[in-house]
Amino acid sequence: QVQLVESGGGLVKPGGSLRLSCAASGFTFSDDYMIWVRQAPGKGLEWISYISSSGSTKYYADSVKGRFTISRDNAKNSLYLQMSSLRAEDTAVYYCARVNILTGYQIFDYWGQGTLITVSS
């Protein structure tokens, strides 16, 4: 079955860096687009980054552009999010999710369990 497992979360100081990983299994990872979505404590969902199946195309929300970098290693079935210049407002649970296409509609059909990033001194 499809599984997405995030890792790499934790406590980091403002201005610091962190790298999240998302290990994928149960599907052909190299065929699918992937995204990162975050959720600040008690808040809603925020899409933050997208990567194409080959890794050649990447997009970012304005809130993280220039500070976060999405990447993937299709040989390792893994997705990454390199986060730098972290701010208190980046404190959130970070989810990876698969983008699937159903009858022409893009959907997020599988999600990881999430990993918590806390930015605090």
Place this chain on the structure above:
Amino acid sequence: DIQMTQSPSSLSASVGDRVTITCRASQSISTYLNWYQQRPGKAPKLLIFGASSLQSGVPSRFSGSGSGTDFTLTISSLQPEDFATYYCQQSYSTPLYSFGQGTKLEIK
């Protein structure tokens, strides 16, 4: 950027009630609208895609409608497991996706 606005932000209802949640897009998104359910401490779960298509395995008491800028999610008869937060999400301006702010459905 396309902004998604849900109403209400929270809602109290009883088991067996019929509930409707509304989502409005800041510009026309045709039927590129998905609905997700999120229970506390869990990842979101896809309920409806393409504004009105039920995701496999989702109970038929959930339904969606709308096109253009106005959309609704309806739960025909609330069950205890339906008390959760619901999000709409547009996939019109892919891959610059956006979510509504969420509607928290609570037990009355």
